[in-house]
Amino acid sequence: MEGGGLPAKHKVWRLEKRPVGLVKExxxxxxxxxxxxxxxxxxxxxxxxxxxxDPTQRIWMTDKEQYLPPVAIGEAMRSGTLGVVVKSNTSAxxxxxxxxxxGSMQEYSVATPAAGLQKLDKGLIQTAxxxxxxxxxxxxxxxxxxxxxxLDVGKPKEGETVVVSAAAGATGSLVGQIxxxxxxxxxxxxxxxxxxxxxxxxxxxxxxxxxxxxxxxESIKRHCPKGVDVYFDNVGGDILNILVSAxxxxxxxxxxGIISQYNxxxxxxxxxxxxxxxxxxxxxxxxxxxxxxxFPRAAEAIGALAGWFAEGKVKNRVHVVKGLENGLKAINMLxxxxxxxxxxxxxxxxxxx
Amino acid sequence: MEGGGLPAKHKVWRLEKRPVGLVKExxxxxxxxxxxxxxxxxxxxxxxxxxxxDPTQRIWMTDKEQYLPPVAIGEAMRSGTLGVVVKSNTSAxxxxxxxxxxGSMQEYSVATPAAGLQKLDKGLIQTAxxxxxxxxxxxxxxxxxxxxxxLDVGKPKEGETVVVSAAAGATGSLVGQIxxxxxxxxxxxxxxxxxxxxxxxxxxxxxxxxxxxxxxxESIKRHCPKGVDVYFDNVGGDILNILVSAxxxxxxxxxxGIISQYNxxxxxxxxxxxxxxxxxxxxxxxxxxxxxxxFPRAAEAIGALAGWFAEGKVKNRVHVVKGLENGLKAINMLxxxxxxxxxxxxxxxxxxx
Numbered sequence: 155m156e157g158g159g160l161p162a163k164h165k166v167w168r169l170e171k172r173p174v175g176l177v178k179e180x181x182x183x184x185x186x187x188x189x190x191x192x193x194x195x196x197x198x199x200x201x202x203x204x205x206x207x208d209p210t211q212r213i214w215m216t217d218k219e220q221y222l223p224p225v226a227i228g229e230a231m232r233s234g235t236l237g238v239v240v241k242s243n244t245s246a247x248x249x250x251x252x253x254x255x256x257g258s259m260q261e262y263s264v265a266t267p268a269a270g271l272q273k274l275d276k277g278l279i280q281t282a283x284x285x286x287x288x289x290x291x292x293x294x295x296x297x298x299x300x301x302x303x304x305l306d307v308g309k310p311k312e313g314e315t316v317v318v319s320a321a322a323g324a325t326g327s328l329v330g331q332i333x334x335x336x337x338x339x340x341x342x343x344x345x346x347x348x349x350x351x352x353x354x355x356x357x358x359x360x361x362x363x364x365x366x367x368x369x370x371x372e373s374i375k376r377h378c379p380k381g382v383d384v385y386f387d388n389v390g391g392d393i394l395n396i397l398v399s400a401x402x403x404x405x406x407x408x409x410x411g412i413i414s415q416y417n418x419x420x421x422x423x424x425x426x427x428x429x430x431x432x433x434x435x436x437x438x439x440x441x442x443x444x445x446x447x448x449f450p451r452a453a454e455a456i457g458a459l460a461g462w463f464a465e466g467k468v469k470n471r472v473h474v475v476k477g478l479e480n481g482l483k484a485i486n487m488l489x490x491x492x493x494x495x496x497x498x499x500x501x502x503x504x505x506x507x
Numbered sequence: 508m509e510g511g512g513l514p515a516k517h518k519v520w521r522l523e524k525r526p527v528g529l530v531k532e533x534x535x536x537x538x539x540x541x542x543x544x545x546x547x548x549x550x551x552x553x554x555x556x557x558x559x560x561d562p563t564q565r566i567w568m569t570d571k572e573q574y575l576p577p578v579a580i581g582e583a584m585r586s587g588t589l590g591v592v593v594k595s596n597t598s599a600x601x602x603x604x605x606x607x608x609x610g611s612m613q614e615y616s617v618a619t620p621a622a623g624l625q626k627l628d629k630g631l632i633q634t635a636x637x638x639x640x641x642x643x644x645x646x647x648x649x650x651x652x653x654x655x656x657x658l659d660v661g662k663p664k665e666g667e668t669v670v671v672s673a674a675a676g677a678t679g680s681l682v683g684q685i686x687x688x689x690x691x692x693x694x695x696x697x698x699x700x701x702x703x704x705x706x707x708x709x710x711x712x713x714x715x716x717x718x719x720x721x722x723x724x725e726s727i728k729r730h731c732p733k734g735v736d737v738y739f740d741n742v743g744g745d746i747l748n749i750l751v752s753a754x755x756x757x758x759x760x761x762x763x764g765i766i767s768q769y770n771x772x773x774x775x776x777x778x779x780x781x782x783x784x785x786x787x788x789x790x791x792x793x794x795x796x797x798x799x800x801x802f803p804r805a806a807e808a809i810g811a812l813a814g815w816f817a818e819g820k821v822k823n824r825v826h827v828v829k830g831l832e833n834g835l836k837a838i839n840m841l842x843x844x845x846x847x848x849x850x851x852x853x854x855x856x857x858x859x860x
Contacts, residue, residue, distance in 0.1 A: 219788055409786045425781070427783045430747070430765065430780045431768065431778045433762045433780075433794070434795040434796075435572055439792065440792070441791070
C-alpha cells in the first residue's frame with residue numbers, strides 16, 4: 155500500500171566520529187539522502203514524528219563495553235522514535251499505524267516486524283485524550299524504566315524514604331512521582347532552583363536539593379531524618395558516594411545511569427563506589443538494571459502508569475525541540491541539563507487522528 | 508548447683524588500646540583475675556573450652572561504624588565461644604550443658620539466658636560422632652554464614668561458576684564445598700601453593716588460584732571460561748575489582764568480608780569498588796550481609812550442613828592452638844594467613860561425654 159506524497163530525499167544524522175567529551179559537530183553529521191526504499195516482502199516505511207534524546211545515546215556513541223552493539227561509524231544514530239507507517243509490504247503493519255520503539259535519528263526509516271516497534275492504540279489515544287508524546291515518556295521506555303527500576307529493583311515500602319538524582323530528568327521525575335503514589339517520602343536532587351521548585355511545587359516531591367549550590371551531605375541529612383532506604387541513582391560520581399553513607403540498614407541502591415561520567419573519556423577512576431565497607435556493614439544491595447530486560451513485562455508497567463496518568467498522579471512533562479536539524483543541539487542541551495522534561499525532537503507534524 | 512573444683516582465679520584477654528594496623532602486645536592484654544561470681548537468679552557460669560579467632564574481631568576492636576557495639580576499652584575481648592556450664596542459678600541451663608555462642612576471650616564467663624547461648628545436643632554428638640569443634644565451624648556461625656551468604660544472597664544455579672576469595676579460610680572453604688554440593692563450578696583464591704592444593708585435592712574445588720604468585724585476571728579467565736556468576740567476597744581490595752570485570756550478566760557479588768582492609772587504618776580509599784559502570788551494564792547485584800540477620804533461620808542451615816557433613820560433602824577443618832595465653836598470637840596468625848582451617852584457641856580440655 156502506498157502512503158502517497160513521499161519526498162525523494164530525507165535527512166539522517168550519522169555518527170562519523172566517536173566523540174571525546176561532549177558531542178561536537180563532526181561527531182554527528184546530518185546528511186540529505188535519497189528516501190530509503192522497501193526491497194523485501196516484510197518491510198514497511200515509517201515517517202518519524204518524534205525522536206527522543208537520551209543520556210544512553212552517549213554510551214552507544216562509544217565502542218566501550220555496553221548493553222547493545224555500539225553504533226558503527228557511518229551508521230544512522232540510534233534513538234527512540236515514534237512515527238506513522240506510510241508504506242507497507244506486510245499486513246502486520248498498515249499505513250496509518252502509529253508505531254514507537256528503537257529507531258534512529260532520521261526522517262524516514264525502513265523497518266521489519268523483527269524491529270519490535272509497538273503499535274499504539276489509536277482508539278485509546280482518542281477516548282482517553284492521551285498526547286502522543288506520552289508514548290515517548292510516561293507510557294514508553296521512560297515509564298517502564300522508572301516503574302521497574304523503582305518497584306522491582308528498589309522495592310520501596312510505604313513510609314520509606316526514596317532519594318532520586320537527576321530528579322527533574324525524564325526518568326527521575328517519574329521515579330519520584332511513582333514513589334509518592336506508593337506512599338514514600340521522596341527527596342530529589344537537581345541542578346537549578348527552577349528544577350527544585352518544579353519538583354516540590356508541581357510534582358509532589360517532599361523536598362528537593364540543588365546539588366550545585368547546597369552541601370548535599372547536610373541537605374540529605376536534613377531532608378531525610380530517618381535515613382535513606384532507596385537511592386535511585388541516575389548519576390554516579392560524588393553524589394553516589396554521599397548517598398552510600400546516608401543509606402539505612404538494608405538500603406537499596408538502584409543503578410540506572412551514570413550520567414555524570416558519560417562524557418569523561420578515560421577517567422574511569424571517577425566511576426567508583428567508595429566506602430564499599432558500608433555495603434557490608436549496612437547490608438546494602440547495589441543493583442544495576444537495564445530497561446531492555448523488562449520489555450517482556452512492559453504491559454504491567456504501562457497499565458499501572460496509564461492509571462496514574464489518568465488520575466493525575468504522574469504528569470507527562472516533555473520539552474519539544476522542533477526540527478531534526480536541531481538533533482545535535484538537543485543532545486548537548488541534555489548534558490547541560492537545560493531541558494525541562496523529557497527531551498524530544500519533533501521531526502514532523504502529528505497526524506490528525 | 509555447684510560444678511565443684513572451681514579455681515579462685517582465671518585469665519581474661521582485655522582490649523586496652525585500639526590497635527593501629529596489626530594487633531600488637533599492649534592492645535590486647537591478658538590478666539589473671541578473680542573468678543567471676545554468680546550474683547543474680549538467672550545467671551550461670553560457663554567454663555570455656557574453645558574460643559574462635561575471626562577477622563571480624565578486628566572490626567570490633569575499632570570504634571568505627573560497625574554492626575555490633577565496639578568492644579569498649581578495658582572490656583574482655585568478644586569472641587565466639589564453646590563451653591560447658593559449671594554452675595547455674597537457672598533451670599534453663601544446667602551444669603554439664605554444652606553451650607556455644609558469642610562470649611569473650613576468657614576462661615570462665617557469667618552468662619544469662621538473654622545471651623542466647625545455644626545448647627548443643629549431646630545425644631546427637633555421641634550417636635553421630637560429631638566433633639565438638641564442628642559447632643565452632645561447619646555447624647556454627649561459620650556454617651550459617653557460608654550457607655545463607657552463598658545460597659540466599661548469591662543464589663547460584665546448578666552449572667554456574669562460583670568464585671570465592673580467602674577460599675582456604677573457614678568461611679571460604681565451606682562456601683566452596685556447599686557450591687560443589689549444589690553442582691556449581693568452583694574456583695578458589697588463596698595465598699599459598701599448599702592452600703591451593705588443599706582446595707583442589709581435598710575440598711573438591713575445580714581450580715585454585717594463588718593470588719600472591721599468579722596474575723589473577725588471567726587465571727580467572729582461564730579457570731572460568733564461561734565467566735563468573737557468583738563472587739563470594741571475603742577480601743575486598745584489588746581482587747574485588749578484578750572480579751567486577753569478570754562477572755557475567757546478572758552476576759551476584761556477595762559482600763561477606765573485607766579482610767584485606769581491616770588492618771588499613773585510615774586508608775578508606777582502598778575500600779572502593781571501581782568500574783561501578785559494570786554494575787549497570789552487566790546488571791550486577793552487589794549485596795552485603797551479616798550472619799546475625801540469619802540467626803532466626805539458623806536451624807535450616809544447620810540441618811542441611813549436618814546432612815552434608817554426614818555424607819562427607821563438607822569437611823570440618825580446624826586449626827587448634829592450645830592455651831588461652833596464645834590468643835594474641837592466634838589473631839596475628841589469622842591475618843598472616845598462617846592457619847589451615849578454622850582457627851580455634853583451646854582453653855580447656857574437652858569434657859568426657
